[in-house]
Every structure is written in structure tokens, then in C-alpha cells.
Amino acid sequence: MKVIQFEQTGKPADILKPVDLPTPEPKAGQARVRVVASPINPSDLMFVQNRYGIRPQLPSLAGFEGMGVVDAVGEGVEISVGSRVSFTGLGSWGEFIIVHHKAVIPVPDAMTDDIAAQLFVNPFTAYAMVQDSGVPEGGWLMLTAAGSAFGKLVIQLCAKRGIKTIGTVRRDDLNDELTKLGLTEIINTETDDMATRIREITGGKGVPCVLDAVGGPTATEAMKCLGKGGVMLIYGLLSEQDPSLNVGLMIFRELTVKGFWLSDWMRRADAQVRQEVSKNVIEWLTTGDAQLPVEARYGLDQIAEAVEHADRPGRWGKILITP
Known part of the structure; x- marks a missing residue:
């Protein structure tokens, strides 16, 4: 072979x-x-x-x-x-x-x-991370690299659940597609001030959770977008650079920064949870709703x-x- x-x-x-x-x-x-x-x-x-x-x-x-x-x-x-x-x-x-x-x-x-x-890597990760984000229906979830295959899945899953999404991009050529998939707001990291735009979008409250795949300066700026008690889940390092952690923000906003790896999540989840996720992901992808x-x-x-x-x-x- x-x-x-x-x-x-x-x-x-x-x-x-x-x-x-x-x-x-x-x-x-x-x-x-x-x-x-x-x-x-x-x-x-x-x-x-x-x-x-x-x-x-x-x-x-x-x-x-x-x-x-x-x-x-x-x-x-x-x-x-x-x-x-x-x-x-x-x-x-x-x-x-x-x-x-x-x-x-x-x-x-x-x-x-x-x-x-x-079927497995991106859909299961998207499902698990949206679950772990704790963002309820009507809340805001922010994600970096929104134009990635994974980002598009998160956008579609959140739209299905009534969660509003803010996605970062470096170019505007995918904006129409992302909007059609259900992305609520778009921030261009090359032209927009991320924290300022988040304050405008959320009425100054910030977002409860950021899903970050980029690291480096993007993740550093994204941390400033978290509201009180916010959580950043880091699952990738596309920039190949570690972010700088603002300790003051972490202390006074009581922020949490943690990594996410699907392999560990699957090991931690019990058999019933894994079966439920598998069933829901397969049903979601089979309906044709997800692209x-x-x-x-x-x-x-x-x-x-x-x-x-x-x-x-x-x-x-x-x-x-x-x-």
C-alpha cells in the first residue's frame, strides 16, 4: 500500500x-x-x-x-x-x-x-469549546481567525444556538461569506482597534469568552476584550508567537486563560458525554445546515x-x- x-x-x-x-x-x-x-x-x-x-x-x-x-x-x-x-x-x-x-x-x-x-477534529472541537465557553443564548462569544475552517464551524454552531459572535480577520475578502454563515460582528485586526470595537459592540461590558487560535499580538489584544470574570480558551498558535499576559487585567478583571486540546477533553469526558456529543455533531452535519x-x-x-x-x-x- x-x-x-x-x-x-x-x-x-x-x-x-x-x-x-x-x-x-x-x-x-x-x-x-x-x-x-x-x-x-x-x-x-x-x-x-x-x-x-x-x-x-x-x-x-x-x-x-x-x-x-x-x-x-x-x-x-x-x-x-x-x-x-x-x-x-x-x-x-x-x-x-x-x-x-x-x-x-x-x-x-x-x-x-x-x-x-x-467529522471529528474541527466539529468535535467546535462543539466542545462552545460548550466550555459557557456563553448562553443571546450572549457574545469572540473568536480569532474567524475565516478558518474551525472558525466557520463555531460561527454556524453559535448561530444555531442563538449565541452572538464577534470574529477577527486580517482581510475583508471573506466578510460576506462569514456574515451569511451567521457572524454577527467583524473586526479587522489590521485596521481596527480591537478593544475599542469590542467596547462599542458590547456597550462597554466586554465579552465573557474568547476562543483564540492565533496567539502573539492578536491574543494579547483579545485579552483586553474580556469582561469581568472572562475566560480565554487558547487552542492554537498560528502566529507561532506566545502572547503577552497582562497581569493587571488578569487580577482586576479576574480573568482566566487556559488551553484547550480535544484529545484531553475527550479523555476527561465520560462515555455518556462523548456519545451525546457524537450524536449531536452527526445530526448537525447530516442535516446539511453546516457548511x-x-x-x-x-x-x-x-x-x-x-x-x-x-x-x-x-x-x-x-x-x-x-x-
Whole structure:
């Protein structure tokens, strides 16, 4: 089988290569999935650069999620061969992958391959973070990098729940699309003073929660937008810069800054919560209400071009690997 592998960490386009490996057989509790499509997420690229929460054991496979068709199962696995599934597991950028049966989610016929390929990382993170934000219906939730695939999901989920959203962008070319998805207010970080705009929008109260993916100066300014007792949930570092924490603000506004990683959230959540989230996310994505656009598809032999495209500013949709 053909898979994407890297033997050293570094710039993804330089080190990711297609290689031929023997097709593995599933052991007890495992399923083998013939991969149909797998997205390129920021976490995938961070892992290849050794900047993620788990470290690659070299040589390493790449890609953390995807969708496909169950090809074979090991002992004790009840999933039927031929089932369409979404899955998580290292090595999704390949023709086949072995995954634990608990990391496989059967997807309904009404769900397209494109959406099923993106079912886990962004939708589950969006659902969990909006839950953890504690923002009620009618309240304000602020998010940085609003034009990202994740940001668009948060906007749509909040609109569905009646939560008002304020999103930051660096360019105005996606403003119309974001507004149609349900974004209430837009702040351009290149031309607007973030804290001033937030005071205008919220009548001086500030927002109760910020979801930050950028770090650096953007996160530093976003902290000033929090109201009394506000919380900033940091889930990414697109700027590759740490923010500066204003200790005075943290003390006198009683602010909380904490990290969010879906893997840890899933480990903390009990089985009932995980099942509820899975059910709600699948129902939400199957209705067709949520948009998960795909900008381009690449084969395994085009991996360098694919990861360069995924890292390109101004994308409007996800990049998929289609073995």
C-alpha cells in the first residue's frame, strides 16, 4: 500500500514522501479502513514539524483523521466490512489505515464523503469549546481567525444556538461569506482597534469568552476584550508567537486563560458525554445546515503541493488528500 511518511521533522513540503509498505492486517479490536479522503488540518502540519502535543516516532506516518470503507476487521469487532466510517488515527494519509474500533464512527448515507472526512477534529472541537465557553443564548462569544475552517464551524454552531459572535480577520475578502454563515460582528485586526470595537459592540461590558487560535499580538489584544470574570480558551498558535499576559487585567478583571486540546477533553469526558456529543455533531452535519467547504483535492503523489496549498493564506475551504 502507498502511504505518506517522514523520516525527520521539518517543513512538511520538504520531508513528506509517498512510500510503499506492506498492507497490515487488523488485530483483535482493530479495523482496517480503505481511505477515501483525509483532510489537512493545522494539527497535522504541527505534528510533522514536532510542534504538537504528541511527538512523532521516526520514521512516522502522517494525518490524524479521515473517512473510508471498512476493509477488514479483527476479532471482537462488530463493525461490518463495507461500512462507511469516519475515523481517527495516525496514518490517515495513505491507502489503508489500521484503527482501534473505538476510533471508528459509522456515518449515515446522507452524509457526504467530504463532510465525513472532516467529522471529528474541527466539529468535535467546535462543539466542545462552545460548550466550555459557557456563553448562553443571546450572549457574545469572540473568536480569532474567524475565516478558518474551525472558525466557520463555531460561527454556524453559535448561530444555531442563538449565541452572538464577534470574529477577527486580517482581510475583508471573506466578510460576506462569514456574515451569511451567521457572524454577527467583524473586526479587522489590521485596521481596527480591537478593544475599542469590542467596547462599542458590547456597550462597554466586554465579552465573557474568547476562543483564540492565533496567539502573539492578536491574543494579547483579545485579552483586553474580556469582561469581568472572562475566560480565554487558547487552542492554537498560528502566529507561532506566545502572547503577552497582562497581569493587571488578569487580577482586576479576574480573568482566566487556559488551553484547550480535544484529545484531553475527550479523555476527561465520560462515555455518556462523548456519545451525546457524537450524536449531536452527526445530526448537525447530516442535516446539511453546516457548511464544510472543500477547496481542493490531491493524490498521495501530490503531497508536497497539497501541504503547501493547505498552508496558503486566504483559503476558503479545506484541502483533502484522496488516495
